Amino acid sequence: MFVKVNSKRCQGHNRCGSLAPELFDTDEFGMAFPLYHEMLPPELEEKARLAADNCPEYAVLLKK
Amino acid sequence: MDETKPVEDWTTDFNIFDPQYSRDPAPFWSEIRQTCPIAHTGRNGGLYMTTSYNDAQRLVRETDILSNRQISIAPMQADKDLLADYHTEVNPPITMDPPESIAVRRLILPFFSVKAVEKHRPYTEALCHQLIDGFIDQGECDAAEDYAQQITPRVIAHMLGIDETRNEEFVSWVRGLIEDGFSDFDARRDNLKAMTTFFQDMIEERRRYPTGDYISDLITKDIDGAPLTDKIIVNLCVLLLIAGIDTTWSSIGSSLFHMATHDHDRKRLASEPGLFPSAIEELLRFYAPVSPGRIAMKDLEYNGITIKKGERMMMNFPAANRDPAQFENPDEVILDREQNRHVAFGIGHHRCAGSNLARMEMDAALRIWFERIPDFTLTDPGAVTWSTGQVRGARRVPVKF
Numbered sequence: 001m002f003v004k005v006n007s008k009r010c011q012g013h014n015r016c017g018s019l020a021p022e023l024f025d026t027d028e029f030g031m032a033f034p035l036y037h038e039m040l041p042p043e044l045e046e047k048a049r050l051a052a053d054n055c056p057e058y059a060v061l062l063k064k
Numbered sequence: 065m066d067e068t069k070p071v072e073d074w075t076t077d078f079n080i081f082d083p084q085y086s087r088d089p090a091p092f093w094s095e096i097r098q099t100c101p102i103a104h105t106g107r108n109g110g111l112y113m114t115t116s117y118n119d120a121q122r123l124v125r126e127t128d129i130l131s132n133r134q135i136s137i138a139p140m141q142a143d144k145d146l147l148a149d150y151h152t153e154v155n156p157p158i159t160m161d162p163p164e165s166i167a168v169r170r171l172i173l174p175f176f177s178v179k180a181v182e183k184h185r186p187y188t189e190a191l192c193h194q195l196i197d198g199f200i201d202q203g204e205c206d207a208a209e210d211y212a213q214q215i216t217p218r219v220i221a222h223m224l225g226i227d228e229t230r231n232e233e234f235v236s237w238v239r240g241l242i243e244d245g246f247s248d249f250d251a252r253r254d255n256l257k258a259m260t261t262f263f264q265d266m267i268e269e270r271r272r273y274p275t276g277d278y279i280s281d282l283i284t285k286d287i288d289g290a291p292l293t294d295k296i297i298v299n300l301c302v303l304l305l306i307a308g309i310d311t312t313w314s315s316i317g318s319s320l321f322h323m324a325t326h327d328h329d330r331k332r333l334a335s336e337p338g339l340f341p342s343a344i345e346e347l348l349r350f351y352a353p354v355s356p357g358r359i360a361m362k363d364l365e366y367n368g369i370t371i372k373k374g375e376r377m378m379m380n381f382p383a384a385n386r387d388p389a390q391f392e393n394p395d396e397v398i399l400d401r402e403q404n405r406h407v408a409f410g411i412g413h414h415r416c417a418g419s420n421l422a423r424m425e426m427d428a429a430l431r432i433w434f435e436r437i438p439d440f441t442l443t444d445p446g447a448v449t450w451s452t453g454q455v456r457g458a459r460r461v462p463v464k465f
């Protein structure tokens with residue numbers, strides 16, 4: 001699984017960063033970016049799903 | 065029109081000031097959502113409101129048509145041209161539209177980042193303890209008036225570098241502006257004047273003697289090379305003061321109301337503190353306080369209705385949070401809800417700039433309350449009161465412990 005943040009949609013709610021700090025960080029304006037650009041280790045997939053399922057802007061994208 | 069006459073049809077004549085609606089609006093939203101999800105009323109000078117999650121998601125992104133310059137749905141003087149007589153810098157950035165709003169937002173987002181607000185956690189926690197010290201021996205208090213409402217004005221005043229001895233004055237200005245000011249034009253004007261004068265003086269003082277606080281920093285900033293005008297700085301500070309106070313105290317007060325009235329949730333949270341993060345999101349969803357307004361800058365055709373230029377619409381984020389199409393068992397509080405894309409802080413370009421602060425304050429206030437007072441119930445259910453309108457929340461929550 002790969003994880004991406006659509007920076008056009010992200011508004012800095014920080015739901016992903018608080019649910020999955022291993023996977024996301026934020027810039028000085030609170031906008032999220034992913035920490036992994038390569039394939040996620042399988043043990044982090046569940047966290048990635050949680051982050052995607054809680055983003056009110058639908059900005060966290062998961063790819064198989 | 066008579067604003068107090070009973071409602072016959074909630075889809076064509078809704079009344080957000082109806083006492084039954086303010087106690088529990090969810091059944092009304094459900095009725096409206098099923099028959100005509102975008103409702104209209106002739107009250108409040110004419111107003112639409114959304115009730116579904118999907119409509120809120122879609123309409124909030126129509127920023128070219130649905131403008132933020134009329135964020136308040138306070139009744140306007142009849143015959144006033146709502147579009148002509150209004151300036152976007154009234155309370156920047158909330159009364160601006162993108163792209164103008166974005167530049168101003170960027171001045172406040174770093175100030176409210178997670179890291180920045182965490183620095184104020186020790187102050188917030190000490191304050192919570194001090195408030196509880198004041199009433200714990202009496203075995204009862206008002207969880208809204210004596211606790212929730214005492215926290216948020218002090219924390220934001222502290223963050224803005226305002227002299228804390230002037231706290232009571234601040235609270236009375238904010239209340240005057242938001243609560244009484246809704247129907248009382250004079251109260252609105254007088255309280256606003258007191259606040260703007262205060263900040264104008266503070267700006268002048270910081271120009272002479274910078275203290276390194278937020279206002280000292282703001283006066284050195286520019287937008288695309290143009291220095292910020294005093295007017296923008298003052299109005300921005302007024303917004304930070306208003307936006308952070310009664311919104312967050314509503315959420316804290318409603319959360320404590322919930323826990324006082326739901327034994328199972330109260331015991332569960334007291335014994336499983338690991339639930340705080342998801343419980344806070346769930347309480348934000350369920351008791352979401354804020355419904356901002358919009359005004360149409362041109363006609364908008366949407367799902368078979370036409371919102372005409374100059375008409376107003378209330379983005380009902382609290383109702384979106386109860387939409388069964390988005391949330392399983394929406395009218396139930398589920399402390400460990402896993403999928404919770406709630407929109408209590410709004411969505412899109414005006415996402416609450418203070419959401420990290422609000423979450424920190426809720427977290428500190430609820431954790432410390434539960435540490436010290438894990439078991440509590442209402443003293444008198446009939447004495448609970450709710451504010452209504454665009455910021456809804458529990459205002460009196462007398463509890464015993």
Ligand code: HEM
Nearest residue numbers: 157158307308311312315354356409410414416417418422
């Ligand atoms: C639980 C508490 C809070 C809730 C539910 C809440 C809710 C909201 C909502 C729904 C909006 C969007 C308005 C729109 O779409 O037009 C908003 C905007 C805003 N809020 Fe909050 N808020 C809360 C606490 C705070 C706090 C503590 C502050 C900090 C001072 C704050 C500052 C702001 C500001 C500055 C905006 C305007 C952002 C912009 O227009 O770009 N809020 N809030």
